[in-house]
Amino acid sequence: MKEKLNKNVLVLFSGGIDSTSCIYYYQKLNFNVIGLFVDYGQPAAYQESIAVDKLSKVLGIEIVKIKSKINLDLKEGYIQGRNLLLFAVSLSSFPFTQGIISLGIHSGTNYPDCSTKFVDLNQRMLDLYTRGNIILDCPFLNMNKKEIFNYFLKTNIPVELTYSCELGGERPCGKCLTCLDIKKLQYES
Numbered sequence: 001m002k003e004k005l006n007k008n009v010l011v012l013f014s015g016g017i018d019s020t021s022c023i024y025y026y027q028k029l030n031f032n033v034i035g036l037f038v039d040y041g042q043p044a045a046y047q048e049s050i051a052v053d054k055l056s057k058v059l060g061i062e063i064v065k066i067k068s069k070i071n072l073d074l075k076e077g078y079i080q081g082r083n084l085l086l087f088a089v090s091l092s093s094f095p096f097t098q099g100i101i102s103l104g105i106h107s108g109t110n111y112p113d114c115s116t117k118f119v120d121l122n123q124r125m126l127d128l129y130t131r132g133n134i135i136l137d138c139p140f141l142n143m144n145k146k147e148i149f150n151y152f153l154k155t156n157i158p159v160e161l162t163y164s165c166e167l168g169g170e171r172p173c174g175k176c177l178t179c180l181d182i183k184k185l186q187y188e189s
Helices: 017-028 045-059 084-093 114-129 145-153 177-188
Strands: 008-012 033-040 061-069 099-102 134-137
Touching: 008 084, 017 033, 017 045, 017 099, 033 045, 033 145, 045 061, 084 099, 084 114, 099 177, 114 134, 134 145, 145 177
Parallel strands: 008 033, 008 099, 033 061, 099 134
Antiparallel strands: none
């Protein structure tokens, strides 16, 4: 389906390994990539924004930043409806007449918004709103975190430019679920 559309893609960009890998993936396919950073009140928004700025320079891409404060119900790092919120913001902010919205979601989680069902349902919404001019593509949907991390390591993008801590401290806390995942991946690689 990607071949039917022009080569424009808006990638949801948090400054982490998954979204950075996603941008690199599309650049290698010669897509016109714009990154979208959304500050929705997440504790790590400030640090993520710094990472996005640094990485966008390395990747040579334009960044659009949106700020929208909502009341978050944080449960051990999980934000219910997070990817649905990001999807809706990306649709409303889509800068092209046609192309792709992309999220760096992957397998190996229990989150309902990291699933084929989530992608399929949201594609139906895109079809309703855009008559097939925008597709939702998640190139890492069938990959696990370790596979994405290994893919990232091949990009030669400095991993220290990324930010993936849920708590938002100047340095990653090393204790949240995301930090523990990164530690485990670095140890295994």
